[in-house]
Amino acid sequence: MKAVVFDRFGPPEEVLHVRDVPEPSPARGEVKVRMLASPINPSDLLYIAGQYGLKPPAFPATPGFEGVGVVVENGGGIIGWLRKGQRVAVLNSRVGNWGEFTVASSKQVIPILAAIPDDQAASFFVNPATVIALTEGVLNVTDGAWLLQSAAGSSLGKMVISFAKHRGFRTINVVRRPEQIVVLKKLGADEVILEKDGIAEQVKRITGGAGVKFALDPVGGATGTQVVQSLGHGGTCVVYGLLSGEPVSVDPRWLITGSKTVRGFWLADWMKSLGLVGKLRLIRQIRGLMTSGILRTETGTAYPMERVHDAVREAAATGKAGKVLLRIAP
Numbered sequence: 001m002k003a004v005v006f007d008r009f010g011p012p013e014e015v016l017h018v019r020d021v022p023e024p025s026p027a028r029g030e031v032k033v034r035m036l037a038s039p040i041n042p043s044d045l046l047y048i049a050g051q052y053g054l055k056p057p058a059f060p061a062t063p064g065f066e067g068v069g070v071v072v073e074n075g076g077g078i079i080g081w082l083r084k085g086q087r088v089a090v091l092n093s094r095v096g097n098w099g100e101f102t103v104a105s106s107k108q109v110i111p112i113l114a115a116i117p118d119d120q121a122a123s124f125f126v127n128p129a130t131v132i133a134l135t136e137g138v139l140n141v142t143d144g145a146w147l148l149q150s151a152a153g154s155s156l157g158k159m160v161i162s163f164a165k166h167r168g169f170r171t172i173n174v175v176r177r178p179e180q181i182v183v184l185k186k187l188g189a190d191e192v193i194l195e196k197d198g199i200a201e202q203v204k205r206i207t208g209g210a211g212v213k214f215a216l217d218p219v220g221g222a223t224g225t226q227v228v229q230s231l232g233h234g235g236t237c238v239v240y241g242l243l244s245g246e247p248v249s250v251d252p253r254w255l256i257t258g259s260k261t262v263r264g265f266w267l268a269d270w271m272k273s274l275g276l277v278g279k280l281r282l283i284r285q286i287r288g289l290m291t292s293g294i295l296r297t298e299t300g301t302a303y304p305m306e307r308v309h310d311a312v313r314e315a316a317a318t319g320k321a322g323k324v325l326l327r328i329a330p
């Protein structure tokens, strides 16, 4: 079969190749999936560069943490038997989804309703689950409160805005390009501010000097530092990405005065903290919110696997139209 592989860590455009590799076979408790499409997420790019919290078990390795496909073989077990022939979202941290076939634990494939198209199903889990985890599970944002977020024009940031409308909290959204202001306002953003105009001052003005109790930062560097500076009394900033690649600097005085918190978040760890019932409830919640269009992924260009270099280049570029997809099967 054809798959995207890399033999060493490095810049995705340099180290990725499309090659013929043996088809994987499912062990007991696993299923084999014929892949249809897979998104290119920032975590995939970090993984290929060797900068992610997970490393491939061996080289050559195939990237792709999520995607959509059809279960074609059961390696053994009741769940796999039930899934055979179903279209599923595939969560894969071991074998990788950027190939014609993959294998995954039968517990890591989620049946997808017919009403959810492939481009949405491909991004069924990572961003939607993170939005729910960050705003409900970690911050527990209260009704009417302000939530400040940077990189608000990202796929995940846009979901936070529509989820906030649905849940009844308000958002202050930081972007780096003025074109994003209109786009985010249309989605229901309460306030959209430009990074370059000074985040902390603008947050002060919007909140009448109080600052925010809830903040999210996936950027780091000067942006993340200013997001932390925008916290009000008892405020918490959750750091969940490293888009700038730069560290956040925190003056201890900012945290001490007003007893503020800065904490990290990784979906993989948060999922471990949920029991089976919690996981099933989360999947049901995502299904409902996706079907009703609240947690929707804005999709950008879909590339065939052979054009993986164009795909990763666009995924890392400034100002892309939406989530870049690898279209693995027609």
Ligand SMILES: NC(=O)c1ccc[n+]([C@@H]2O[C@H](COP(=O)([O-])OP(=O)(O)OC[C@H]3O[C@@H](n4cnc5c(N)ncnc54)[C@H](OP(=O)(O)O)[C@@H]3O)[C@@H](O)[C@H]2O)c1
Pocket: 041, 042, 043, 126, 127, 130, 151, 152, 153, 154, 155, 156, 157, 176, 177, 218, 219, 223, 240, 241, 242, 243, 244, 265, 266, 267, 268, 315, 317, 318, 319, 320, 322, 323
């Ligand atoms: N911790 C976790 O478990 C977890 C889970 C899911 C996602 N994430 C993180 O969530 C973030 C968003 O993911 P996504 O899938 O929504 O990404 P995405 O759709 O690829 O969007 C990336 C966005 O980041 C912006 N951006 C990139 N570099 C930036 C910089 N240096 N300064 C300011 N903005 C910058 C881009 O702005 P432009 O539009 O201006 O180009 C773009 O809007 C990523 O950091 C990802 O790793 C973390």
